[in-house]
Amino acid sequence: MSGARFIGLIAATDLQSLASWRAVGWDLCAAAADRWWLRVPQDDEAVFMKLPLAGRWHEDADGLMTRLGKRVPEQTAPATGWVPLATLLPVGPPRRGAVAMPPVPVAWSLEADDADRPAEALMCRWPDFMAWALAAFAPRLECLSFARCDDDRVFVTGHPLPPVRGQGYHRAGRLWLPGGHRLPSHVWPELLEERLRLGTSRFALLHPDGSHEEMAEENFVRASRAAVRLTEGDPVSFETP
Known part of the structure; x- marks a missing residue:
């Protein structure tokens, strides 16, 4: 060359x-x-x-x-x-009788991101969100949806997000990434969604170390004081594959 x-x-x-x-x-x-x-x-x-x-x-x-x-x-x-x-990396015929070999996995983790991306979701403690929601006006809640986990976390989406202490997330397709992080340039969101088999009804919550949790779309409910009271005794589990 x-x-x-x-x-x-x-x-x-x-x-x-x-x-x-x-x-x-x-x-x-x-x-x-x-x-x-x-x-x-x-x-x-x-x-x-x-x-x-x-x-x-x-x-x-x-x-x-x-x-x-x-x-x-x-x-x-x-x-x-x-x-x-x-x-x-030569190409050669497979050994006779050898089983098919899967692609060699490449380890990856989220990278630090200096871009000022607005938070589109919030992960916070359920008691903090519940206390705020029960005191908030109804119109303020109508723009939000939430899914409560059985470990006393709650994932809230919508705009504007509640003024509660927690971790902000931004969205890439059906992937949720923590604020201050991005996917490596060689990891494409569409391929990762396919690899995780998210389909059209599940989301993946990515963590900086490369691990993730999955959430079903059906677990999200429209926020209201009544929904918060009902959810107090009926949490769901975020799945960790």
Whole structure:
């Protein structure tokens, strides 16, 4: 390859995530015992930005590497040692009689997000929400829905949210993400929804460590003082797969 390119740093444990692109002319070079440099043509920028990389650089025609978002080169790309991706991830026939192998899972967790995203939902303690709701005016409650969990948490959606201490969440499809966090660029909401088998009637509540809980849409009720009183003795469980 020649001209401007992209270079990324990928963990050896994540190399299998590149298998779909073994035939497009990408190159790898050993960076350490557990990390590899990945070189990608500039035309593949859209795919490059979604890969599980520990760092991303732009490489100019002289081999100088500038971290994306920066202006000053910080190092020079390795001059030798590059091998085609297809060499390290060859395609071969399966062993006779071998069982089908599932795709190799790639671990991930939510990333910190500096974007100022408005909260669209609130997770708080049930006693705090109940005390506020029983004292609030009816029109103030009508714009809210809630689902109470049997561990004394309650998840509230709507606008404006109640002025109760708790964790704010923003929504991506059928996924709820805690405030200050986002999905990694290589994790697409649509694919994650499919992987979790949420269908059209369930939501996933994501946590920063990559774990999640699931909620059924039918567990949400329109907020009112009567609904709060009835729910006091009838909580539901958020499911942890």
